[in-house]
Amino acid sequence: MIKVTGLTKLYGERAAIDGLNFNVKKGELVGFLGPNGAGKTTTMRILTGFMAPSKGSVEIGGHDIFADPLAAKSKIGYLPETPPVYPDMKVSEYLKFVARLRGVHKDELTEKIDKAVERLDLKDVKSRLIQNLSKGFRQRVGLAQAIVSEPEVLILDEPTVGLDPTQVAHFRDLLKELKGKHTIILSTHILPEVQASCERLLIINQGRIVAEDSLASLSQKASKGKMRVMIRVKRAKEQYIESITNLSGVAAASFAGEELHLDCDGADQTLEALSSSVVESGMGLLEMKISTEQLEDIFLELTAKK
């Protein structure tokens, strides 16, 4: 659906992005991850045709964004860094304008606007002027604007900035709902966001893609076959440490209060053996999860200034 080849953008001598190549398949949800100034926004801007690249090409649904911009752009919904809202318009009026601009037919107008309003929970502010809305609401209006024409491709630049935790959760649900129907690229520097929703990650640093894979295999690669597992139990029994450590694939284990932290190779049979041995020990298995700090580690490692 999205095909990026050799994308380069130079600002004078400095390359904001340098020879990016990636593909996004139809219906995929891809997280675009990178530290500030890595070139995320520049890439998004080029993908949407807002900016021209110095070199390289972008194809959206088979249309080159520069050779055939109108056809390519009609497939895109875009939420830029700053929501592109007109302060002197009412929310419903603004959404109508955007929908008409994106070529939504008159007969479907009300239906699509109502749907977007409902999805972003904007009913209460529908007839208010945008200039009187809070930052979070503006962000939601910006999101509504991106999805109102139900485009095939959604490009979202840091969509959860300014949203409160409830809204962030809402947004994740919305992403799940949109996933599959739309091809989505989500740029962010907030790690849990990608962890919660993205199938595939593109990690970008200093204008180059430094990693491109699914979250699970990235974790495996980064830990070089090691996976940190946290097991929470009802009754910690120190004497079982040894038998757990003796399981094949488990490296080191230690208790921290009621939590058992251990490193293992991450293979399915290891995890299975691990869980059954904990159950058999009678400690009372409450929770077992792969440590969330891992993505952070990968991120830090990949984006470390070299």
Place this chain on the structure above:
Amino acid sequence: MKQINVTLVIFFKELKAYFRSPLFYSLSFFYTALLSFQFLRSLTAFALASSNPMMAGQSKNIHQMVFMPHINMVYLIMLFLTPLITMRMFAEEKKERTMDLLLTAPISSTQIVMGKFLAAWLALSFLLLLAMLYPLSTGLIAEFDYAPVWGSYLGMFLLIGLNCSLGMLASSLTSSALFASFLGFLFMLSMLLIGALVGSFNHPFWSALAEQLAVVMHIQDFFNGTIELTGIVFMLSSILLFSFFAQRVVESSRWR
């Protein structure tokens, strides 16, 4: 068909914004207040002159005595007012970052420029329409030849269009509305000042060229009631030229 459609979407959005802005109404207020004051004075002066037996026999031309000062007043106020109307056209879009929306929508920069230009021209023409009420209401109480009046208004209409395109160009060059209005005013003034060059050339070719390029010369013809094709062509092609420049500037933002 679809091409025209999106242009209209921009056009109506812009038009709505003009007629909703307090600035537009306060400008209209000062504009009509000034016009009323001046029109009433010259009309009274004209009425006194024509009823004065001492001055009988002298030529009393309502167009020269009443309508010309009136249209010159419109011309003068418009010069100050147009940059204030056009300053927001692109500068504000850039400042509010709504330009991102326009440039990533399936719409060409030509359509954006066209929609915006036509809306600004129409909004200002509405003010011109208000000014027309003065001669038209005079028509209720006196009989006179309307031809020079129509000529003057056609000239003003074209001049507004030209100034709109200049103001739009200025607005496309910056993201500060204040600077855009200043720059726009400067552009409009420079176009008018070409007329001042007419006498300053000794060579017949250059003075003829300056005469053809001078907006003032063309506009004076219209105000005198002579509608010449060269004048209309000059105004329309200037509008096209500056709108084209604006379109290039908007498009070039992708390459920076």
